[in-house]
Amino acid sequence: MLIWQILIDGFAVSALYALGATGFTLIFGVSGVLNLSHGALMVAAVVAAWVAGGEWGVSSHLGAIFGVLVGFVMSLLTYFAVVRPLQQSSKIREEEKEIFILTATLLWGIMISELIAYLYTNNAKTVLPIVEGVVMLAGVRTPANEVFTSVICWLVIGLLWLLVNRTRAGKAVLAASMNPRGVTLLGVELSWIYVGVWAVYGMLVGIAGVLLGMFLGVSSYSVGPLTASAFSIVVLGGLGSVSGSLIAAYVVGYLETMTAYLVSPAYRTIPALLLLVIVMYVRPRGLLGRR
Amino acid sequence: MIAAAHLEVKGLTKGFGGLVAVNDVGFTVKSGEILGLIGPNGSGKSTVMKLIMGIERPDAGSVRIEGVEVAGWPSHRIARLGVGMVFQHSRPLHRQTVLENIVLGLLPDRLMRLLPDPEIEARARAIAERVGLSGVIDRRPATLPFADLRKMELAKAIARDPRVLLVDEPFAGLTASETMQFSELIKAFRDDGCAVLLVDHNVKSVAALVDRVFAMYVGECIAEGTAAEVMRDETVRRVYLGGSIETAARPESSFGDRMPFLQVENVSVHYGKAQALENVSLHVHQGEFVSVVGLNGAGKTTLFNAISGMLPYSGDIRRQGRPLRGLTPAAIARGGIVQCPESRELFGDMTVRENLDLGGQHATAEESRERMAWLFELFPVLKARQNQTAGTLSGGEQQMLTIARALMMRPDLLILDEPTLGLAPVILEQLSKALERLRQTTTITVLLGEQNVTFALPHADRVYVLEHARIVWAGDPSRFAAEAGTGYL
């Protein structure tokens, strides 16, 4: 029984991680930006859905859509207000831009989470599940919403895969991640690609956030751990490799679930971190990293 | 007893991935001698220098400094044994003065050296005096003219009194009088008993200075001897000049357009202190094939990047009379001026077909397919390799793919920057034939930049010669050899 429990729970958690990390790695792959306000954007989406559902009393569907929308808008805001000014700045040397973008997105993340804490307190918020009830899977009582979460996550990841591999715009994005100068020479504006990628990222962050909010309570305290988990998954999978992130998300998700069930929930994140350290020493590029 | 050569290289071999960059190279440089290591881009000469300095580890072979085997040593140990290197591109300490930058080269490699040593400072001043930097010793590098920056690099490299001095492209970016000065400095080291290795592209630029020349091509030695001998060498002549050149220029008056398709007028570009282009003017008619011939560093790439909108310039660049300034590089490319850069910029992890598809993405699917079929006819090898990833293609195939990808965009003007870079002669011939077919079967307009004259002349209707950032000659390709050809060995 326990093994099924672990398999089912782990699958849902991993799917969520995969969705969150995919966006994170997409941004890095295309524009070389590690967005440390990632967790804050997710929490912003959760809180938006919670406010819509709890305070305005709209239906859980509408609330979820509003949450995704807020994630989307916040993502574009992050790009235009924080990331792009730094990328285009002439006052900062190229080799120092990385630390500036990291510092700035961190500060931006702190601002978002502080503002949320100020406006809506630090209490954990849960978003009303879209699907209610419980289903039996291999003899395990599983909330229907957990199944729903896994399905949506994989649906979105599948759509993203189609978008990147089967459309011209997607191919251009993929090409830009390999060689930005090359796509410019072919008449593609890099700025369009960046905006497009941040828009897609915003959708992913919003969806991942709202689904997470249905899964467990989220507060401004979750900002750090959420960024950190996306970060570790992406590093483990190899920066910029989407398929690497998917694999890593499952490795981390199952490691955590197993530890939580078999050892103690308190030790939940430790094995994954240790694995990360080992990978960093043995194979610093990550599992499927290119560079 | 005969004194051991200061620098002795034997059987040096180095590969990167599947590519052999340096294959079984050997030479010696004696005390009081200057050896010129020359070769076109991609010939492996810079790799040889890095292998000697220990920046790269050789796969096989031996490097001896005064008899001591140093192959595989880390570079700091090689440096302390008495090897100094003048880098072509370097990053000086921006926040420190010239004096402090030179002091750096004199410091012992010890952690406990916390107090400045007045003796070191005195020596740094003496070195500055020697290379002619006394007047600017308290200025910061960013405020120095380019030639002084080069002198500062030299000062750092000689601070430890090296017995072997490696100099990378000693005269790149220097004016004639600055070149003279720098040559004198290098000669002074030779006269002090130093062994000097100069690395450069062409014999001519170092001929006056070197005692002997060692010429490389695609990783191997092709000639060795005095500068005059190497310049007479058949293989060297073929690599740099090719055999006899037949030209087939169409007279400029045959292009009936009233206004040239592309006009470049008085364009100047600066990189910091260095002038990369100086009042360059040229034009290209619709349907014309124009070659810009120039040695490495003459400013060809800068010119093309200015046309493609990738860097700021003064002066005017017009397409059919309309200025291009203000358009993004991508908009210029969409507008029909498409560049194949020397770095190729392929999407290495994508297949040949995917690369071509990306070139055709502004066209309808139907058009794109037709164009690809036509290109597969022009470059049959690409058809055979269409499902292979671009990164696994050979250099020649990659170059063809780059051109084909650009042609997918239906360019009005195709800019080719050094397509022959690092390619073997056989491949050059194939490429040359493809260009000839292109010229005969289409009305395409081409602007080609080359240092390989053999490749640049046969197709050209008109030729410009670019030297030290300026156009120094323009005219019919048939007159090139007689009037401007001597400098291209």
Place this chain on the structure above:
Amino acid sequence: MTPTRSLASRILLSRTVWIGLSVVLLASTLPLYVSGYILGLLTMAYYFGVFSMAWDLLFGFAGEVNFGPSFLIGLGAYTAGILDNLYQPSIWLCLFGGAFASVAGGVVLALPALRVRGPYFGLTTLVAVLILQNFVIVAAGLTGGEIGLTVPDVISVDAGVNYWIALGFMAASGAVLYALSRSPVGLILQASGQDAVQAGALGFNVTKHKLAAFVISAFFSGLAGALLVFYLGAASVGTFVDVTVGVQVIIAAVLGGRRTILGAALGAVFLIAAGEALRPLGDLSTFIVSAMALVVVLLFPSGLLGLLTRARETT
């Protein structure tokens, strides 16, 4: 005057030294007329200043982006606290133990730094923090876990004495780190950070110098962390190890001006002073301080000290 000025005259002529000395002297008189509350804040600020200066040595000079300053700080703080808790040796021994543990941690951190480049090293440092954080929480028996660790000893209960210790420690650390950054070794370190290949070709063992930078940075971070534990009388994840602590250290350094050492201390004091000045705004104060820091990062990348020195150079 001879071109080679003697060391003593250089020190005497250096404007930075005089300004620094007068600021420290002025600051040391504060306990005479300022409330204990403000002294307490400044004491914290001074320890943070040391954290930031130590970080700046690694980033600004050795060119290593360390996102986990709190790994080194936390190691020093917890080691000192645990030693005191378990064996109650003299405080000196605890401080030494903390600094030593931090140095050992610095060496461990340096190993990947010398192998991997670019963002990967930054990631390793961040992961190091997360691991330490988890370890502290899991090994609750030793570390007090999430509740925190209370140490039986304090250096002093007098706010003025604690203030003077912090000020003296910051001044001494600042002097050492600043002198180091201006010394021949600092020059080599900068060259290694800027262009490791060329530094090697100039005859410098880049690995050795970078390792030394890690050790020095770790020593000051750890010692400051240990001293802070004995000032606060307690250690918790939130005050020493958390990523946000490290973030504050980095923000202070960037805000004050990278590559200046002294700017980092200025930034730390500014951050804490700004947080205090905005306290009436309640929970919004952190928001506003972060926003101000973001504005500085976006608009004045050379930082506060950079602004000051540039103003001086242009006039």
